[in-house]
Amino acid sequence: MRSTLNRAVVFALYQLTLFAGILLLPLALAMRKVGFTLPAHRAVSRINDKYEELDKRTA
Known part of the structure; x- marks a missing residue:
């Protein structure tokens, strides 16, 4: 039960x-033009890795 709850929470965070x-995409494109990049890809990558890790453990 707990592993299912953990997986659901991590999936929701993902x-x-x-x-x-997606919502920050216009801001990210504007910031990139001035030479600054938003590290949103790192957050998505971390949550994705965590979800895959939990999915492998519970499968």
Whole structure:
């Protein structure tokens, strides 16, 4: 039960980081033009790795 809850929470966080990345895309493109990059890809990558790790453990 707990592993299912953990997996659901991590999946929800993954979906939220993807949604935030999509919403921040216009800002990221504008910031890139001035030479600054937003590290949103790192957050998505970390959450994705954590979800895959939990998925392998519970499968």
